[in-house]
Amino acid sequence: MWRPIDRLKAKLALPPAVEWRPNDDWTFTANQFPLVNFNATACCRLADGLSLIAFYRADTEIYFLADRAQNSQQFFVFDQRAAVGLERTLGRGFALEATASYIFDRQLFQGTNVLSGRTDVVTFDPGLGLSLQLLWRR
Secondary structure, eight states: OEEEETTEEEEOSSSOEEEEOSSSSEEEEEEEETTTEEEEEEEEEEETTEEEEEEEEEEEEEEEOTTOSSTTOEEEEEEEEEEEEEEEEEETTEEEEEEEEEEEEEEEEEESSSSSOOEEEEEEOOEEEEEEEEEEOO
């Protein structure tokens, strides 16, 4: 952990992460789980328990196939999204998040790794998405 000043901390390990709080109302975070997931978020506190959030995420989910011919054969779900929304703190670690997203570069495919050997690729057109989530953070 590297903390050159009180409002900046960075985890210089795997997975890497950084958090910067320029003042009490703004927070910027970024983290990566190499090589497949990345998240960058900006959060502005509007009132007690209410925040405006904006984020970019690149997510990959990986599953082993039940009847695979090769042990290394996997099923991948990949997408990227940019979103803006509101988050309301409910207490006891719970929060309600409502976002509008632009989702792009969505792909489903089989392969032996995320970077090469893709087969049965299915792509989706980019589009808008709405999300309402109940979150629990410790």
